[in-house]
Amino acid sequence: MNAVLEIQGVSKRFGGVQALAACSFSVEEGSITSxxxxxxxxxxTLFNTVTGYVPPDEGEVRLRGEAIERLSPDRIYGRGLGRTFQQVRVFPRLTVLENVLVATSRSSLLHAALRRPRRSERDQAMALLEFVRIARLRDVPAGSLSFGQRKLLEIATILVGEPKVLLLDEPAGGINPTMTVQIGDRIRELNRRGITFLVVEHNMEFVMSMSDRVVVMARGKVIAEGAPGEVRENPKVLEAYLGA
Ligand SMILES: Nc1ncnc2c1ncn2[C@@H]1O[C@H](COP(=O)(O)OP(=O)(O)OP(=O)(O)O)[C@@H](O)[C@H]1O
Ligand SMILES: [Mg+2]
Structure with a gap:
């Protein structure tokens, strides 16, 4: 296996809660791993430690063999690791296009608002909105989008940095079935174009149909991993869900 991302013995405690307890697994280059x-x-919490938002108490995270667990979120993003959030993060009062332009300018919101976008940035932003199929909504405030459309917008803004590895936190959570299919389809297309995915998701149909590999966590550590079919039949997995 050619691991693009390696998580090794990562632990994190919040007060009395051991959120991660020596969690270890790897993500294979080119895969969709759930x-x-x-x-x-x-x-x-694992996503937060991998992307620099929460420093782990112990353990290592390696991106293409290089340790990243002490780097800031910006530096990690700069190395080609992007993520979306369980609570979608977009600027609700900016238009859809402005949201992508802010990401393009790689600078402060104020700076982005004060200057006119360069032609190339506008073209790039529009191309990304077309890719996620919300270009027609470019002039609408992001706050008026449906939850699913916001998720697509968030994906477009993350793609600005041309990530090679993308971590998605519940891309199908809380959205309708049509939108779930659309998001799944975009993930597959990005994967065909070479992006490796690590996807957190509770929608099992989505997970089973999409993933090359599934990693199962319970109480802060990995309890099972394998192909979707293997994991589905693993009694430890059922037990973890029933016991929760
Ligand atoms: N910043 C924090 N401060 C205190 N406790 C936290 C913090 N972040 C997470 N936790 C706790 O750590 C544990 C793991 O939470 P986490 O959000 O990582 O779970 P999750 O697997 O993403 O759950 P879900 O499927 O509900 O999103 C929980 O007990 C949670 O309450
Ligand atoms: Mg979560």
Whole structure:
């Protein structure tokens, strides 16, 4: 296996809660890997440690062999690792296009608002909006989009940095079935274009149909991993969900 991302013995405690307890697994280059587990099993915390938002108490995170666990989120993004958030992050009062332009300018909101975007930035932003199929909504405030459309917008803004590895936290969470299909389709297309995915998701149909590999967490550590079919039949997995 050619691991693009390696998580090794990562632990994180919040007061009395051991959110991550020596969590270890790897993500193969070019794969769509899903990370599943009951509520509170540490999936978002793992994303936070991998992307520099929360420093781990212990353990290592390597991106293409290089340690990244002490780098800032910006530096990690700069190295080609992007992420979306469980609570979608867009600027609600900016238009859809402005949201992408802010990401393009790689600078402060104020700076982005004060200057006119260069032609090339506008073209790039529009191309990304076309890719996620919301270009027709470019002049609408992001706050008036449906939750699913916001998720597509967030994906467009993350793509500005041309990530090679993308971590998505519940891309299908809280959205309708049509939008779930659309988001799944965009993930597959990006994967065909070479982006490796690590996806946290509770929608099992989505996970099973999409993933090359599934990693299962419970109580802060990995309890099972394998092909979707293997994981589905693993009694430990069922037990973890029933016990939760
Ligand atoms: N900043 C924090 N401060 C205190 N406790 C936290 C913090 N972040 C997470 N936790 C706790 O750590 C545990 C793991 O939470 P986490 O959000 O990583 O779970 P999750 O697997 O993403 O759950 P879900 O599927 O519900 O999103 C939970 O008990 C949670 O309450
Ligand atoms: Mg979570």
């Amino acid at each position: 990370l599943i587990g009951p509520n509170g099993s540490g999936k978002t």
